[in-house]
Amino acid sequence: MTQLILEQALNGLQFGLMLFLLAAGLTLVFGIMDCINLAHGSLYMVGAYFVAAATQAADSFWIGLGAGAAGAAVLGLLLELSLFRQFYKRDHLSQVLATFALILIANEAVRVIWGAQPVMLNPPDALAGPVEIGDFFYPAYRLVIIAFGLAVAGLLYLVVAKSRVGMWVRAGAANREMTEALGINVQALFTAVFVFGTALCALAGGLLGPLLAVQVGMGESVLILAFVVIIIGGIGSIRGALVGSLIVGSVDTLGRALLPTLLRALLPADAASTLGPALASILIYLLMAGILFFKPQGLFPARA
Amino acid sequence: MAFYRAAPYQKPVAIALVLLLAALPFGLTAFGQEFYIGFATRVLIFALAASSLNLVLGFGGMFSLGHAAFFGIGAYAAAICQQAGINEALIAFPLAMAVAGLFALAVGAISLRTRGVYFIMITLAFAQMAYYLFVSARSWGGDDGLPLLGRMTLAGVSLADDTHFYFAAFSGLTVAMLFLGRLANARFGRVIQAIRENETRMEALGYPVFRYRLVCFALGGALAGLAGALLANLTGLASPNLLVWTQSGTLLVMVIIGGVGYLYGGAVGALILLCLEEVLVGFTPHWHIALGLILLGVVLFAPKGVAALFGKKHG
Numbered sequence: 001m002t003q004l005i006l007e008q009a010l011n012g013l014q015f016g017l018m019l020f021l022l023a024a025g026l027t028l029v030f031g032i033m034d035c036i037n038l039a040h041g042s043l044y045m046v047g048a049y050f051v052a053a054a055t056q057a058a059d060s061f062w063i064g065l066g067a068g069a070a071g072a073a074v075l076g077l078l079l080e081l082s083l084f085r086q087f088y089k090r091d092h093l094s095q096v097l098a099t100f101a102l103i104l105i106a107n108e109a110v111r112v113i114w115g116a117q118p119v120m121l122n123p124p125d126a127l128a129g130p131v132e133i134g135d136f137f138y139p140a141y142r143l144v145i146i147a148f149g150l151a152v153a154g155l156l157y158l159v160v161a162k163s164r165v166g167m168w169v170r171a172g173a174a175n176r177e178m179t180e181a182l183g184i185n186v187q188a189l190f191t192a193v194f195v196f197g198t199a200l201c202a203l204a205g206g207l208l209g210p211l212l213a214v215q216v217g218m219g220e221s222v223l224i225l226a227f228v229v230i231i232i233g234g235i236g237s238i239r240g241a242l243v244g245s246l247i248v249g250s251v252d253t254l255g256r257a258l259l260p261t262l263l264r265a266l267l268p269a270d271a272a273s274t275l276g277p278a279l280a281s282i283l284i285y286l287l288m289a290g291i292l293f294f295k296p297q298g299l300f301p302a303r304a
Numbered sequence: 305m306a307f308y309r310a311a312p313y314q315k316p317v318a319i320a321l322v323l324l325l326a327a328l329p330f331g332l333t334a335f336g337q338e339f340y341i342g343f344a345t346r347v348l349i350f351a352l353a354a355s356s357l358n359l360v361l362g363f364g365g366m367f368s369l370g371h372a373a374f375f376g377i378g379a380y381a382a383a384i385c386q387q388a389g390i391n392e393a394l395i396a397f398p399l400a401m402a403v404a405g406l407f408a409l410a411v412g413a414i415s416l417r418t419r420g421v422y423f424i425m426i427t428l429a430f431a432q433m434a435y436y437l438f439v440s441a442r443s444w445g446g447d448d449g450l451p452l453l454g455r456m457t458l459a460g461v462s463l464a465d466d467t468h469f470y471f472a473a474f475s476g477l478t479v480a481m482l483f484l485g486r487l488a489n490a491r492f493g494r495v496i497q498a499i500r501e502n503e504t505r506m507e508a509l510g511y512p513v514f515r516y517r518l519v520c521f522a523l524g525g526a527l528a529g530l531a532g533a534l535l536a537n538l539t540g541l542a543s544p545n546l547l548v549w550t551q552s553g554t555l556l557v558m559v560i561i562g563g564v565g566y567l568y569g570g571a572v573g574a575l576i577l578l579c580l581e582e583v584l585v586g587f588t589p590h591w592h593i594a595l596g597l598i599l600l601g602v603v604l605f606a607p608k609g610v611a612a613l614f615g616k617k618h619g
Binding site (some may be wrong): 030083090095098101102103105111112220228235278284285288297 | 312367369396414417419421424425426428429430432433436437439440441442443464532550551553556557562564589590591592593595596597598599600603604607
């Protein structure tokens with residue numbers, strides 16, 4: 001039992017770190033420019049396809065990952081300059097409509113280019129096997145993802161919390177007008193944030209590719225999770241996104257693994273087998289509703 | 305946004321529309337296009353669903369991204385009623401409305417404590433919960449959904465015939481639109497719109513803002529439930545896909561392209577979106593791209609929606 005919990009906790013950590021890569025860009029876009037970007041999930045999907053294509057072309061997962069993320073960053077730059085710039089000043093309704101349109105376009109474009117079948121993305125051969133940790137085996141690839149996620153999260157945290165650019169970003173999220181008045185070019189700063197966020201999205205998509213299927217529509221479900229994360233953490237807060245990701249990742253993973261067993265001990269088998277999966281899948285939404293009930297601005301509100 | 309007021313020509317236009325829609329199935333049958341009766345029914349049902357969202361979003365100013373939950377719950381309520389042996393629409397539909405309305409009441413009671421973006425996300429979260437509950441409910445078909453054994457009867461008349469069913473949906477929509485038109489100009493509608501414009505002032509004037517909003521939200525949920533019950537009868541299936549968040553997005557898109565806060569905004573949007581789909585599907589299998597581009601064009605060039613080009617608003 002402890003072994004199961006330990007393994008699931010590692011899985012939860014890994015999932016949470018990947019969610020953080022997605023949520024980091026989303027929360028900054030949301031926080032600084034007050035722009036609801038439903039197409040963030042599509043950038044994740046397109047990024048994963050880029051990584052898969054680049055991996056196939058280069059025959060190396062790591063080169064593919066880098067090239068795919070770079071390609072996604074270029075796409076993000078083009079999108080920001082051509083479209084997103086026009087949405088910032090509009091109301092949330094227009095942003096939802098416009099980014100919903102982008103989801104339709106992205107899904108269909110991917111289907112046209114790569115077909116409707118899921119694309120296979122294999123982890124590097126050296127990492128295909130399990131490694132022994134203490135008294136159980138854990139896939140080496142997942143361990144690498146955890147290490148990679150921790151490194152990126154730490155780096156991002158350092159940049160945002162300690163560097164001058166990070167200070168501008170935080171200032172922009174807390175009060176955009178005041179930051180502009182102080183002479184910071186928030187527009188250019190935001191373009192950089194958007195591009196960076198897109199690259200992180202693609203990294204998450206590429207890293208998760210070998211674990212989940214790279215397929216059309218993969219962005220929609222993960223987008224909702226990313227939104228849950230930033231709402232729990234507080235919009236515009238990187239620290240909130242990190243804490244929120246780890247909470248959502250572990251609650252979701254542990255809930256799915258342990259709740260059915262737990263319920264079976266408490267309830268009759270019939271009720272438990274119906275209730276278990278249902279409760280496990282709505283757990284994070286319950287959590288979010290509960291947190292919003294007590295802290296309507298999330299755990300770490302960026303705007304005091 | 306300004307208060308809704310019917311344009312002077314709205315009444316004759318409405319009467320003409322009712323006559324036209326009443327004649328439509330006979331016209332289609334005369335030209336041998338019976339297939340389109342089903343399509344027209346679908347448009348009417350989505351017009352009702354989008355109008356119910358427009359009540360919440362356009363008149364109440366509440367940006368809900370979970371409206372499909374009420375729509376889907378209405379569909380499931382109808383299917384479950386039939387399973388329980390209730391095959392009479394006059395009983396099953398009000399039951400579906402009641403269930404969807406009560407769920408909306410509960411969701412609203414919690415969600416309306418939050419504001420802005422947080423409200424959008426918490427309504428979305430509740431819709432996701434409802435979705436996962438239905439997906440995991442094996443006794444209600446789980447992933448596959450709950451099929452209906454056939455269409456219900458309305459006051460003893462079977463709705464199995466497409467034309468009969470068209471008129472059932474048509475009367476549902478007509479009654480709902482009459483109700484919404486009255487509501488928008490009634491005291492309740494005025495108060496709701498005033499709250500949308502300036503919540504603090506209404507609070508200071510002594511209006512119970514929260515309760516007005518909650519009632520509006522629940523009414524919208526109940527109307528969406530009616531649309532869901534109708535749709536389940538049309539397609540013969542209550543599917544969890546009706547509750548997916550992209551369905552809420554589609555309803556939102558309908559309201560936005562139709563015109564937020566215009567009485568006919570939802571209906572116009574539903575007509576435009578479904579017709580666009582129908583036409584584009586004929587041209588290319590990749591019609592989603594074309595639809596997406598058109599929606600982008602609407603955002604960039606007609607941000608107020610199509611109904612704004614016809615309806616009038618006064619300050």
